[in-house]
Amino acid sequence: MPEPSSGVTSQPEVTTGDDGLLGPPGYQVLREWAPPAAARARAIELVAAYRGSLREVVRNPHATQEWAQTLVRAPRLLAAVQGLIGDAVAVENTFLVIKWPGSDFEVPWHQDGINDRLELEPYRAVAAWIALTDADVETGCLHVVPGSQRAGYRPYEPEPATGAARGRALGARIAPETQGLPIPVPVGSGVLMDTRLVHCSHSNRGTGARIGLNIRYVAPGGIRRRDDSSPSLCPITGTGW
Numbered sequence: 001m002p003e004p005s006s007g008v009t010s011q012p013e014v015t016t017g018d019d020g021l022l023g024p025p026g027y028q029v030l031r032e033w034a035p036p037a038a039a040r041a042r043a044i045e046l047v048a049a050y051r052g053s054l055r056e057v058v059r060n061p062h063a064t065q066e067w068a069q070t071l072v073r074a075p076r077l078l079a080a081v082q083g084l085i086g087d088a089v090a091v092e093n094t095f096l097v098i099k100w101p102g103s104d105f106e107v108p109w110h111q112d113g114i115n116d117r118l119e120l121e122p123y124r125a126v127a128a129w130i131a132l133t134d135a136d137v138e139t140g141c142l143h144v145v146p147g148s149q150r151a152g153y154r155p156y157e158p159e160p161a162t163g164a165a166r167g168r169a170l171g172a173r174i175a176p177e178t179q180g181l182p183i184p185v186p187v188g189s190g191v192l193m194d195t196r197l198v199h200c201s202h203s204n205r206g207t208g209a210r211i212g213l214n215i216r217y218v219a220p221g222g223i224r225r226r227d228d229s230s231p232s233l234c235p236i237t238g239t240g241w
């Protein structure tokens with residue numbers, strides 16, 4: 001495996017107002033990145049591993065856990081990502097979220113491509129949210145604001161003291177009355193998102209765990225800014241890292 005590198009380059013600002021890689025909605029549902037039975041089996045193992053501690057967030061499982069190393073390379077997922085950002089792809093970050101039934105866990109409105117540690121170039125990066133269980137309105141599926149990528153990256157605020165504080169999420173500053181569009185997806189499917197798309201998820205009011213993996217993929221030059229606390233890139237395909 002190639003040596004990890006920072007992947008930082010100086011890129012010109014992308015003019016806001018553009019639709020971005022995923023067109024006017026700013027997202028696309030990805031059908032069956034994996035056979036549902038295989039994804040379901042993985043979820044059963046994750047529930048068994050984390051049920052005792054009721055762990056809700058695992059940061060960067062692709063760096064240490066074999067199942068996640070395999071998942072970020074799932075052929076249909078990788079092909080869809082390469083179709084958007086090109087053949088050379090690295091993983092910048094993964095974020096496993098387990099919403100246990102009956103537990104309050106709101107992920108606030110945010111954009112995946114910006115935080116206090118880094119900023120992603122929206123034409124050289126894409127976010128994927130991968131369902132390891134069925135995710136619907138009751139169990140806490142993603143809600144998106146279609147077209148919100150066109151306004152570019154927004155100011156953001158430190159995480160609130162509760163809720164997604166577990167994941168160090170940052171809240172994008174948007175109108176409080178904003179209603180998102182729920183994106184229910186079955187196990188084994190997922191959502192590809194422009195890194196500027198505003199999205200959130202609500203608590204799980206269902207009866208079983210809801211599990212999803214967020215992956216940030218980048219092409220060479222896909223990181224405009226990062227600080228030393230960001231983990232190394234994990235090259236998946238191609239050269240130029």
Ligand SMILES: O=C(O)CCC(=O)C(=O)O
Nearest residue numbers: 095097107112201212214
């Ligand atoms: O899994 C969720 O409910 C939300 C995750 C998410 O939005 C993210 O990691 O960016």
